[in-house]
Amino acid sequence: MGISRADAVWSAASRMCGRGISREQLIRRLGETAERSGLGNGLAALTEYVGAAHYLLARHDLSQQGGLDCIVCSDWPFDIVRRLSGIINGLNAKTTELEKCLGVLQPCFLTMPDDIDLPRSVSRSYCATTFNVGRSRFSLMLxxxxxxxxxxxxxxDVALLAGYIASLKAGVNVRHDREFELTERELECLFWIAEGKTSEEIAVILGISRNTINNYITSVMRKTATRTRSEAIAHAVRNNLV
Known part of the structure; x- marks a missing residue:
């Protein structure tokens, strides 16, 4: 029984990545990437260095938009990327802010759903490591x-270096979509929440109604992808907002 062209390409890539590259070669390639190459070239070098086969870089704050918007750069087959984007959105929604903080730079291994068709010789497990670039959180999945x-x-090490090369690229760096930026009023509410104030107390302090305060707080949680006031406070502390 013959193998498909896609399987052959993946098999060849896997054998090549299994050999890896030296630290000196990695540093040289990343230096070249920093000067003139694209993000994909740098991620490919990191992927080869660690002995993996293929990379996918996702940005978590963009996952709120749904679809494929959270995928920054990838050489995974499109069908798998399309399925995985939904999985990323689901995992991000279920993870608390504290868990997100504790999980930074901690590699974890997840399993692809059984109905995803993978090329031969590729493990159904994949590795995800999160890191931050400024206030943006990314996951490198291998x-x-x-x-x-x-x-x-x-x-x-690869996650740290991925953060370095991602920070150099204008399309990934610290671009904050205006939709997810907190207004001055929202930041004020967040500050007083962190001080332990209730909606009623904040309303008195700011001289506006309690309903308006609750609307601001709801907006803060939507923009920060948090579900409770405690998670919103943890997000604010991690990002030096209060």
Whole structure:
């Protein structure tokens, strides 16, 4: 039984990535990327270095928009990317702000749903490591061959370096979509929430109605992808908003 062209390409890529590249080669390639190459070239170098096969970089704050908007750069097959974008949105929605903070630079291994068709010799597990660039949170997700064991230390190093090269790219850097920026009034409400004030107390302090305060707080939680006031406070502290 023959194999498809896609399977052949993936198999060849997996064998190549299994050999890896030296630290010196990685530093040289990243130096070139910083000067003139695209984000994909840098991610490809990191992927090869750690012994994985393919990369996907997702930005979590953009996942609120749904669809494929959260995918920044990837060389995964499109069908898998399309399915995974929904999974990313779901995982992000279920994770508390504290869990997000504790999970930074901590590689975790997840499993693809059974109904996703993967090329031969590619593990159904994939690795995800989160990191921050400014106030934006990203996840680097790696597919790897079945016979490769990824180094936890190497994965953390790769996530740090991915943050470095992502910060150099204008399209990924610290672009904040206006829709998700907090207004001065919302920041005021967030500050007083962090001080332990209730909606009624904040309304008295700011001289506006309690309903208006609640509307501001609801807007803050929508923009920060948090579900409770405590999560919104944790988000504010992590991002130096209060």
């Amino acid at each position: 597919l790897f061959p079945e016979d490769v064991i990824l180094s936890q230390e190497g994965l953390r």
